[in-house]
Amino acid sequence: MTGIGPVVVRKPMLESDRDGAYWRAKSPEERIAAFVERRREFEGWTVETEPPLPRVVRVIRPQ
Numbered sequence: 001m002t003g004i005g006p007v008v009v010r011k012p013m014l015e016s017d018r019d020g021a022y023w024r025a026k027s028p029e030e031r032i033a034a035f036v037e038r039r040r041e042f043e044g045w046t047v048e049t050e051p052p053l054p055r056v057v058r059v060i061r062p063q
Contacts (some may be wrong), residue, residue, distance in 0.1 A: 023031060040050065 026034070041047075045051075
């Protein structure tokens with residue numbers, strides 16, 4: 001019995017332009033919403049388990 005090996009297919013950017021054309025036709029808000037949805041699916045998050053946005057603080061001291 002033989003195993004299944006990984007297969008990689010390289011395509012020039014012009015050949016895979018259908019995906020790019022699809023996303024360029026979407027608004028930035030739709031692109032971000034799709035990204036967030038895919039990330040939730042990948043991480044297995046629900047509304048209750050999604051982590052909050054990290055708090056970012058920058059302390060600037062006068063010189």
